Amino acid sequence: MELVTYPDSEMMMIEVAQRLAGELRQRLSQGEEASIAVSGGRTPGPIFDALSAADLDWDRVSVLLTDERWVPEDSPRSNTRLVRERLLTGRAAAARFLPMYCDAPSPEEGIPRLVPAIAEVLPLTTCLLGMGEDMHTASIFPGADNLAEALTGETILVPIRAPAAPEPRLTLSAAVLAGALARHLVITGPEKREALERARSLPPRRPPSRPS
Numbered sequence: 001m002e003l004v005t006y007p008d009s010e011m012m013m014i015e016v017a018q019r020l021a022g023e024l025r026q027r028l029s030q031g032e033e034a035s036i037a038v039s040g041g042r043t044p045g046p047i048f049d050a051l052s053a054a055d056l057d058w059d060r061v062s063v064l065l066t067d068e069r070w071v072p073e074d075s076p077r078s079n080t081r082l083v084r085e086r087l088l089t090g091r092a093a094a095a096r097f098l099p100m101y102c103d104a105p106s107p108e109e110g111i112p113r114l115v116p117a118i119a120e121v122l123p124l125t126t127c128l129l130g131m132g133e134d135m136h137t138a139s140i141f142p143g144a145d146n147l148a149e150a151l152t153g154e155t156i157l158v159p160i161r162a163p164a165a166p167e168p169r170l171t172l173s174a175a176v177l178a179g180a181l182a183r184h185l186v187i188t189g190p191e192k193r194e195a196l197e198r199a200r201s202l203p204p205r206r207p208p209s210r211p212s
């Protein structure tokens with residue numbers, strides 16, 4: 001893992017957006033389609049603002065989330081809502097969005113409806129991850145009910161309930177995230193830096209195999 005630090009977060013957000021756009025552009029120059037999974041939460045908004053203006057063939061790009069809270073799209077907690085408002089706009093409005101929420105009563109019941117479209121765009125061209133101060137990334141939370149499956153299982157989407165998460169969630173598994181051709185974890189502030197160091201000091205798990 002290459003650790004890059006920036007003097008200010010504005011510069012970081014712009015540079016990360018440029019790197020993501022470059023990875024998508026390179027992939028599109030080699031093939032028909034590209035895919036990007038992005039985190040939700042409070043951090044990535046400025047990256048989305050910059051990325052949405054990138055000059056690339058967005059109509060050949062699939063956009064999905066790394067994880068979603070099981071709330072309808074009009075909820076302020078919806079990661080989908082953030083992506084629609086800040087990323088799928090401007091030039092990027094031409095991209096294809098693959099949902100990670102549907103009107104099923106639970107994530108478990110939604111999975112069969114959501115997985116087929118996601119399976120089609122794997123491996124991901126690139127992936128933008130965030131991290132919480134409790135070390136969760138995507139919605140892979142310490143203490144989550146399905147933590148082992150999320151970390152070492154071979155499924156694509158994993159339902160998650162965790163003490164620190166107010167609602168049920170769906171997350172891409174570590175296998176899908178690890179299978180991305182490029183991965184970026186973006187954090188800001190000393191608390192998340194400390195969380196990152198804690199996470200890096202943990203013993204490694206069995207590396208996930210790529211889902212079929």
Ligand SMILES: O=C1O[C@H](COP(=O)(O)O)[C@@H](O)[C@H](O)[C@H]1O
Pocket residue numbers: 038039040041042043044066067068069079129130131132133136137138139
């Ligand atoms: O709940 C979530 O949290 C993480 C971190 O979010 P942030 O608000 O601290 O930036 C995010 O990466 C994840 O996608 C989201 O669902």
